[in-house]
Amino acid sequence: MASSDRDVLPDTVKPTNYDIKIHDLELGGKFSYQGRVKIALEIKKSAKEIVLNTNQLVIHGAELSTEHTKMESSAKASNISYDTDAQRATLSFDQEFPKASKAWLDITFQGTMNNLMAGFYRSRYKPVVEPAKSVARDDEYHYMFSTQFESCDARRAFPCFDEPNLKATFDFEIEIPEDQVALSNMPEKEVKKGSKDGLKIVAFDTTPVMSTYLLAWAVGDFEYVEDFTKRKYNGKNLPVRVYTTRGLKEQGRYALEHSHKTVDYFSEIFRIDYPLPKVDLLACHEFSHGAMENWGLITYRTTAVLFDEKQSDQRYKNRVAYVVAHELAHQWFGNLVTMDWWSELWLNEGFATWVGWLAVDHLHPEWNVWAQFVSESLQTAFQLDSIRNSHPIEVPVRNALEVDQIFDHISYLKGSSVIRMLSAHLGNETFLLGVSNYLKAHKFSNATTNDLWSALSEASGKDVNKFMDPWIRRIGFPVVTLAEEPGQIGARQSRFLLTGDVKPEEDETTWWIPLGLKSGAANSEAKTTALTEKHETIRDIDESFYKINTDQTGFYRTNYPPARLTKLGEARAQLSTEDRIGLVGDAAALAQSGDGTTAAFLALIELFKDESEYLQVNSSLTNIVSVWQQIITALGNVRSIFSEDSEISAGLKNFALKLVTPATDKVGWKFAHEEDLLTGQLRALLISNAGLSGHKGVIEEAQRQFAAFNSGDANAIHPSLRAPVFRIAVTEGGQDAYEAVKKFYSTTASIDGKEIALQSLGRVQSPELAKAYLNFLFSPSVAVQDVHSGAASLAANAETRGELWNYIKTNWDSKILPDLSGNMVVLERFLRMSLAKFASFEVKKDIDTFFEKKDQKGYDRGLGVVADTITGAAKYKERDAGNVKEWLGAHGYL
Incomplete structure (x- = not known):
């Protein structure tokens, strides 16, 4: 995409350094703060105006100083105007300022530590130990403060030139209470006495040249656990820390263990040492994404970085290891070398996804992570890319404000899948050599997709651009x-x-x-x-x-x-785990498209009912977790599409029960001492699906454990079985079970407990409980970041997805839009997860009509995905219902 096709800032000036000072933090009430930023500039063209980015900031004043022919002159902005839609401010001066290699723009401003999980924002939490006295609090919550600037929210925190190729260095200092901790990208430079008693000013070292979206800072009642890299960097072992609010630091040890090993691993395979003097990871209590790769200060949702060996579900180990690796990969691929423009977002995210799994495979070869990748990442990418409303991996982005909607499965998962394809073809060693050469050639700068292809072509001796171009720039x-x-x-x-x-x-x-x-x-x-x-x-x-x-x-x-x-x-015993997953995934997709049949798909997966027995001869149970995951996901999609036909629905439920029963009975309920991680994951997967398919023994045992747990026996349910037991209990138990899980949500201290509870509550079976749950989801008791998780569970439940859509229509103006539109990433994700499970032309028409005259800016792409997904499912249901019914009857499931 040519620069002329981009809506970018005028090229009058170019920033080279930002000196940012934040003070007068109001830790309560309006949560305002005062700031001053002095931007070192190179003036490229004579002009009377400077245009830069601001969003929800008030600029008090601006002064431009220039050094021209060794003489300094300065002028104050005579007028400051705002373009709210474009998120820009124009600083006008009475006289034209000349071209100059040295200039300084000094701006004073005011901002807000908002509750939108964007810019400089506040996160609410309930402390597990007594916090520092100065910590901001209200009647129910305490607050920490951190930043989220990607993609275009640095402009919410300070006036800046907020585009990825306008790189600069950053100096940062902030005035905070003496008993709290401030963090930023670089180590502390000095701590000075503040403007008042009880305050201190924390200043940080100058950053390397980087994009505005990678700047970060945080303030709170933090503590940390620390380790060091085993490799030496500039003669020193680098400090690696995981920061949390007070009382949670020990839950950071699992991430810490992976962090320093991953930094060393990437330094080796990229052939470039980690370029900063420290690595900090920070757990944020409210977070719109999974994590953010800010250089040297990586921020995470708590469930993506914290793990409690006694209370956490084991499946979160896998999540923590992967997300830690993904964000650390960005320290090179994205931070050291940054995409030139947002249209090439995939360069950051697709590569970090693939190499994140590569690192996890290096640290945990016993996890068989590439089977998980094929089952989850590859198949999910296929799902989105098999509709008309997909987009190319490299998608044209005219305005940076459009980019949030392409932080999706195409950029991340299709991007990583085609990189995996290319790496497999070239060979990993050759591929990584090309990546290393690319990073070295463009470090501290910006690069394009073609720059990467050129480096890989040189390393491999093959014309990579020629055979990869259609994969990147064409849809589908x-x-x-x-x-x-x-x-x-x-x-x-x-x-x-x-x-x-x-x-x-x-x-x-x-x-x-x-x-x-x-x-x-x-x-x-x-x-x-x-x-x-x-x-x-x-x-x-x-x-x-x-x-x-x-x-x-x-x-x-x-x-x-x-x-x-x-x-x-x-x-199938002759096939690899990845091949078995692919066989199942392809058969299911071809059945839906009409290129195959549902009968062929059901006949294929029926063979897998003895999968655990069949494979035990020559491999362990751990190799079939992802196979079962694929079978259950694919079958679950078929069951969802045909759920409104009571006869087919009953037959598919019988089929699912017969399919999973042998393996469920074999794996059992008990966790052996030092049992491997994947066997535990397989147990939870099978128990959940057997119970939800009507396995009487599983239902009875789940209800027994749930009753004992609610009677005060905290050990009655293994932490890794909490999710299936809760889901089965809510499905079978009505109001009482619903209230018990809701109470658990309100009282649990487990990091992953709230997420598990919300997903389980979505299994309610009555319209009344669905309405009650939706009112709870949109109450102050549930963090905005978690609303989509509960909604996804309701949408996946055939009994309640209609109630969810009715709630959205009824409460759009009063609840949905006001609560979620402050951060369009959250709103768009909520709509995709809430609406894409329908298989009805009538519902699609209703959705189209409802949104037809609404301003869809920020979520229009999501609605397009919903429309295409529903159309595909409705056509499938209409075409294949008779054949499915016939097969189920012929094979004894009706």
Whole structure:
């Protein structure tokens, strides 16, 4: 995208340094603060105006000083005007100022520590120990303060030139109460006495050159746990700390252990030492995203960085390890080298996602994380990219304010999936060498997708740009349809849409598709041939066994002939875990699009009912967690789509029960001493789905444990089974169970307990309880960051998704918009999760009509995704209901 196609600030001036001073923090009431920023500038063009970014700030005054021919002159802005929609302020001067290599713009301003999880904001929490006396508080909560500037919210905290390629250095100081702690990107430089008794001024070292969105600071009643890197950097082992509010620091040790190891690992594979003198991780009690990669001061949602060995669900170990690695990857890829413009956001997020999993695999090879990646990341990316309202990985962004809606599964998950595909094709070592060369060539600067492709082409000797360009700049992905002939197969590529109605003009892309073909012995090496035409014939195929897209490294669906699909299902012991996941995922998607059938999908996964027994001979249970996850997710989608047909719904429930019962009974309820992590995850997954499918023994045991837990036996439910037990209890237990879980939400000190409770409460079965839960979700008792989690649970529940939509319509102006629109990321996410589970043309029309005349700025892309997803599901239901009913009847499930 050319710079002329971007709505950017005038190029009159270029910032080189910001000297920011924050003081007079009002820790209560209006939560205002005063600030002064002195910006060192290079004046590129003579002018009478300077335009910069501000949002919800009041500029008190501005003065420009210039050094021109070694003489200094200064002038105060005679007028300050604001463009609220564009989030800009114009500083006008009476006389034209000349071009100058040195100038300083001195601005005094006032801001607010808001409650929107954007800019400089406040997070409410209930302390677990007595906090410092000066901590801000009200009748119910205490407050900490931190920043969230990506993508365009540095301008909420101080006037600045808030675009990613306008890099500068930053000096920062802040005046705070003496008994609190201030943090920023760099180490403390000095602490001075404040303007009043009880206050201190904390100043920090100058940062490297970086983008405004990576600046960060925080103030609060913090404490920390500390460790050091094993590698030395400039002769020293770097300090790595996890900061929390007082009383929680010990729950940071798990993240701490991973952090210093990951910093060392990335320093090795990128061949560039971590460039800052310290690494801080901060747990924030309210946070709109999962985490934010601010250079040297990474901020996290509590559930993404804290873990309590005694109280936390074990599955959060995986989450913490991955999110820690993802954000640390950004310290190089994103921070050291930054995308030139927001259209290339995927460069940051896609790469950090892939290399984050690479680091977790390095630290935990026993977790088999690439199977998890295929089951979760790859399949989720497929889901969004198989609708018309998807977007290319590299999406044109004219105005930076549009960018928040592309922090989505395409940028993160499709981006990481095509990087995984490319890395598998080039080889990891070659790929990482190219990445290292790219980072070295552009460090402390900005770069484009083509810059990365050039570095990878040089490292590999292949024209990476040529075969990757369609994957990055075109919408969608292909399905490869195979036709068998004696000794050979025909392979045809075409665009895949879940609606199954691809138009000729939508199918003009020819992708480079690495086939990863295995033929004959299943453990043979995969061939590196690629499909580069719309149709090709592949010869010398051993018909006894063949499989393409080995380990699901390619970002495409495969449509096998029906007989071959059955053979692969029967021979699944010869397939890798990733291949089994891909087989299931492809069969489910092709059934929905009409390229396959639901009968074929159900017949395939029916083979897996003995999966745990079948695999125990040659591998451990841990290798099938992600296979079961894929089966349950895919089957759950089918059950959701057909949920309004009571006969089909009952038949699919019977099918699900029969499918999961053998494995559930085998894995049991008890956790063995030092049992591996994935076996515990498999147990929770199977128990939850067996109970929700009507397994009487599981329901009875869950209700027994739930009753004992509510009677005061805190150990009655294993922490890693809290989620399935709560979900089953709420589903079966009505009002009493609902109130008990709601009480747990209000009283738990467990970091992940609130999230688990909200998701479980969404299992209510009556309209009355659904309404009660929605009123609770939108009450002050629930943090705004968590509303979408509860809504997603209600939407996934066929009994309550209609009540959720009615609530949105009835309360749009009074609750939804006022509560969520302060941060459009939160609102857009809420709408996607609340509405995309319907499978009804009538509901789609109702949604379209409701939003038709509303200002959809900030969530229009989300509504487009909802509309396409519902259309695809409704077409599937209409087309396949009869066939599904027939198959279920023929196989004894009706």
